[in-house]
Amino acid sequence: MNVAELGGAFAAIGEQTWRGRQLAEAIYRQRIVDVEGITTLPKTLRKRLKADGWSVARPRIVQVFTSIDGTERYLIQGCADGLTVETVWMPEGDEGETGDSAETVDEGVTTSQAGRVSLRRATICVSSQVGCAVNCQFCLTAKLGLQRNLSAGEIAGQVVAVLDRQGVEVGKDRVNLVFMGMGEPFLNYDNFIRAVRLLVEEVGLSPQRMTVSTSGIVPGIDRFAEEPQEIRPKLAISLNAPNDEVRNEVMPINRKWPIEAVVDAARKVRLRSKERLTFEYVLLGGVTDQPKHAVEVARLVRRSGLPAKVNLIAWNPGPGIPYSTPSAEAVDVFRRALGAEGVPVYLRRPRGRDIYAACGQLKRTVETTDGDPR
Numbered sequence: 001m002n003v004a005e006l007g008g009a010f011a012a013i014g015e016q017t018w019r020g021r022q023l024a025e026a027i028y029r030q031r032i033v034d035v036e037g038i039t040t041l042p043k044t045l046r047k048r049l050k051a052d053g054w055s056v057a058r059p060r061i062v063q064v065f066t067s068i069d070g071t072e073r074y075l076i077q078g079c080a081d082g083l084t085v086e087t088v089w090m091p092e093g094d095e096g097e098t099g100d101s102a103e104t105v106d107e108g109v110t111t112s113q114a115g116r117v118s119l120r121r122a123t124i125c126v127s128s129q130v131g132c133a134v135n136c137q138f139c140l141t142a143k144l145g146l147q148r149n150l151s152a153g154e155i156a157g158q159v160v161a162v163l164d165r166q167g168v169e170v171g172k173d174r175v176n177l178v179f180m181g182m183g184e185p186f187l188n189y190d191n192f193i194r195a196v197r198l199l200v201e202e203v204g205l206s207p208q209r210m211t212v213s214t215s216g217i218v219p220g221i222d223r224f225a226e227e228p229q230e231i232r233p234k235l236a237i238s239l240n241a242p243n244d245e246v247r248n249e250v251m252p253i254n255r256k257w258p259i260e261a262v263v264d265a266a267r268k269v270r271l272r273s274k275e276r277l278t279f280e281y282v283l284l285g286g287v288t289d290q291p292k293h294a295v296e297v298a299r300l301v302r303r304s305g306l307p308a309k310v311n312l313i314a315w316n317p318g319p320g321i322p323y324s325t326p327s328a329e330a331v332d333v334f335r336r337a338l339g340a341e342g343v344p345v346y347l348r349r350p351r352g353r354d355i356y357a358a359c360g361q362l363k364r365t366v367e368t369t370d371g372d373p374r
């Protein structure tokens with residue numbers, strides 16, 4: 001609920017509407033999780049709310065996996081049922097934000113005189129659905145199928161839970177959000193965009209530090225293009241193939257909305273000054289990682305006429321998925337070939353591979369790659 005809705009709830013019980021702002025402040029900024037702890041409300045009111053059954057629950061982190069690279073993968077339980085989703089904390093990001101107008105040139109973390117580590121590039125990877133219906137062939141989440149949509153509160157609540165765990169000071173620390181966890185945000189559009197509003201207006205995060213990635217859901221991109229800039233995150237298209245023929249195989253959703261239709265829709269998004277559209281590109285060994293593919297991708301980016309960059313990700317392995325990770329050399333050759341064509345290209349560093357936290361690996365796996373929860 002946002003400030004206005006909370007104010008309405010107070011009005012409905014005969015209290016002052018402005019109490020809504022106090023409650024929102026307590027939930028989203030002070031991250032208080034029980035009514036009794038909200039000391040900005042009078043004690044008698046707190047008692048009354050509690051007696052009336054008001055609660056300020058938020059999704060709970062029920063399991064934590066810690067990577068040797070500092071990444072943390074969380075199993076997070078929503079409020080409505082026992083289902084869990086995954087959220088990932090990358091203390092130094094994965095370079096995915098480089099070159100899209102939000103990059104930082106400073107260190108990933110710096111230490112203040114008081115000794116507090118201040119965050120510069122930390123990134124939270126957020127889920128929007130339990131499982132996913134899109135069925136990208138390289139992705140472990142696809143194996144779950146779609147179990148349900150997350151509510152707006154569950155999407156925003158994931159972020160608040162992680163901010164709280166990491167002691168993030170919104171306004172002082174810089175945190176990026178990527179809606180690239182489990183699920184396709186544009187197939188849960190209403191809840192996704194409502195969550196973004198809560199995160200911007202109530203939690204205080206900047207939409208210019210948020211990126212939403214879509215597999216190419218054209219009606220979703222059309223709606224997204226209509227959102228006001230004050231709340232609109234940046235857009236990434238999960239391309240992953242050089243042409244429709246390969247993309248049909250790797251991402252069957254392409255048969256419904258082929259590349260040209262997706263790019264057409266993306267052109268309607270009015271980019272901010274210096275903002276770029278990102279094409280995410282997973283390199284699958286022998287399938288999408290050949291130099292000729294790089295030339296095709298460059299042509300595609302140029303044809304789009306959009307200020308765009310390409311983020312390369314070497315495929316992260318997952319059990320039962322019949323692809324291979326390209327060699328470091330193949331990745332480098334691809335990157336250079338794309339760069340030589342004049343396309344801005346960045347390599348995303350794999351984060352948390354050992355705990356199944358990297359891109360395409362989110363399937364609520366309860367082990368790490370060596371078999372032990374860390």
Ligand code: SF4
Pocket residue numbers: 132133134135136139140141142181182183184215360
């Ligand atoms: S890559 Fe994203 S859209 Fe595709 S199946 Fe996985 S979670 Fe869904």
